[in-house]
Amino acid sequence: MRERLEWLRGNQERSPEEIAELQFEKLREIVGHAYRTVPYYRRVMDERGLRELDSPADLRRLPLLSRDILINEQDRLVSDEADIATCQTNFSSGSTGRRAQFKQDLDFRMWMRAHQLRTYEWCGNWRLGDPFALLWGSEIFWSFKQVIDQVDNLLSNRREFNTFRLSRALVSKLLNELSTFRPTLVSTYANAMHLIAKEAERRGSRIPGLRAIQGTSEPLPPALRETMRRVFDCDVYDKYGMRETNIVSHEHPGGGQMLIQAENVFVEVLDDRGEPCADGEKGRVVVTTLNNRSMPLLRYETSDIAALLKRTGELPYPAMSTVAGRRQDLIRTPTGDHVDAYLFSYLFMRFPEIHWFQVVQTEVHALRIKVYAPHGLRQDTVRTLVERIHHHTGHPFRVEFETLDEMPESSTGKFRLCVSELGGTTEEPA
CATH class of the missing domain: 3.40.50.12780 (ANL, N-terminal domain)
Structure with a gap:
């Protein structure tokens, strides 16, 4: 390697x-x-x-x-x-x-590991041996873990955290553990680190020593990137x-x-x-x-x-x-136009009470929007969002909001911002 x-x-x-x-x-x-x-x-x-x-x-x-x-x-x-x-x-x-x-x-x-390390080095001048944290939720990844991996992690100053079930308690625990470990670099799902950033912002805290965050395995919209950069005062990088x-x-x-x-x-x-x-x-x-x-x-x-x-x-x-996402993640308008996830991220993440969202389209004239807002979703926020969706998409979608008490579970640990079930392909929403 x-x-x-x-x-x-x-x-x-x-x-x-x-x-x-x-x-x-x-x-x-x-x-x-x-x-x-x-x-x-x-x-x-x-x-x-x-x-x-x-x-x-x-x-x-x-x-x-x-x-x-x-x-x-x-x-x-x-x-x-x-x-x-x-x-x-x-x-x-x-x-x-x-x-x-x-x-x-x-x-x-071996090549996979070498490429991973090189991309880590592209983030905030991280070098092998510097404290490194991986936030990962894949069941497949964790099923491959062995005792030797735990020893390797200890010797290489690396910690791995399972983000499979992103509950409010887990987000708080992850922030505590990251603050204690003091990683130079965190490689993570964007949504998981965004939730941790929101918790850190609520507390008025940071992660000491953190120089860079590497988003991976899901889109890294500008709004999520900016929240992480601002709260943790560090560079944020995208990996595909x-x-x-x-x-x-x-x-x-x-x-x-x-x-x-x-x-x-x-x-x-x-x-x-x-x-x-x-x-x-x-x-x-x-x-x-x-x-x-x-x-x-x-x-x-x-x-x-x-x-x-x-x-x-x-x-x-x-x-x-x-x-920006997969073809089947693009929301479709009745005129045949497509809207990608970044538009919805731009609209939703301007409201600090919204910590996570997912737009689901099962019919061409309607959108169902799942929202995790731990302190409640105000009605004026709902009205403003509907108005902006209509304005920016050019179509008066019927919009239904579903507010969640906790983050949903995902078999992969990551979440798609938009899920379209049109076109004869039924996706499996996270």
Whole structure:
């Protein structure tokens, strides 16, 4: 892992052209490996007369790997040369419906850890050995924990906190424990850390020594980011990834664009016709993994929406926008327009009594809004929100509010700000 981390650190001194060449060599190698050793890819590549890549554009001759294909072709997607002795079966979050499973070997997990550490170093100049806290709620993550992990955490000055059930008491306890531990960096679900920030604001306290917060696994809307930055007086960074691929992109050190982890993934952004989007044009994010030889995922369709960008920062990596959410998280108007979660975050988080919300759409003319407001939701706030929703969406939605006494539980520990149940796909709201 240290060797991999040192190599990743060294790559930061390369030119953008060198990084692009390095990425393509890894892409060409994994596609050739997939043809030689993975039955599913051998079949589809034979059908298309493709053996290897001459340029990144050749990758588009392969079909997209959908969640359904990943589920239905499980065995045929495993390499004949898979390192079965070290493979672990992991699972998707299930936030898009059916939960898929996939295999990841020790080599992939070592690269995953090295990439994680490099992104931590991009946050507030954190270095290995500095106090680090992970706030995580995934049942899958905690089911993999072993005694050796507890020893490793102790030796590496790392603490892990389970945010599976975000009750008011747990939020208060987490703030107490973080204040005692004094982490330099906290990597966390944005909603969990936002609730902790609201509790710290109520108390008039901070977390001593905290230099940076890294949001991960769910959107980091500007309103939540600003609350955390203001209350804890520290930098806040965004990270984008998923269990299937590990880290896809991370915010530039010091703030800025989301930088694609080119040694780990190859990213495409496609329009509705499956064609590449222009820089700055939002589309579907499609990811190819470069480090999982036991079960390579080529052109994996994530359902996330983002845009590729022209690089502007000092580091040599390709850039993309933040991910506002999944396609099925976009609220739809009767005219066919879509509204992403960031609009609702901007509207709702301006009211300090609201600590959490979720917008659920089950029919095109109506919205059901779950709100956690521990000290009550004022009627004038409700009226103002309805007026602003009507104004900004351009449609007089029928809006129903559901006030919660406690935070809801989530099987993954994270929460989607918007859940659309339109379009024939029934999601599983957190």
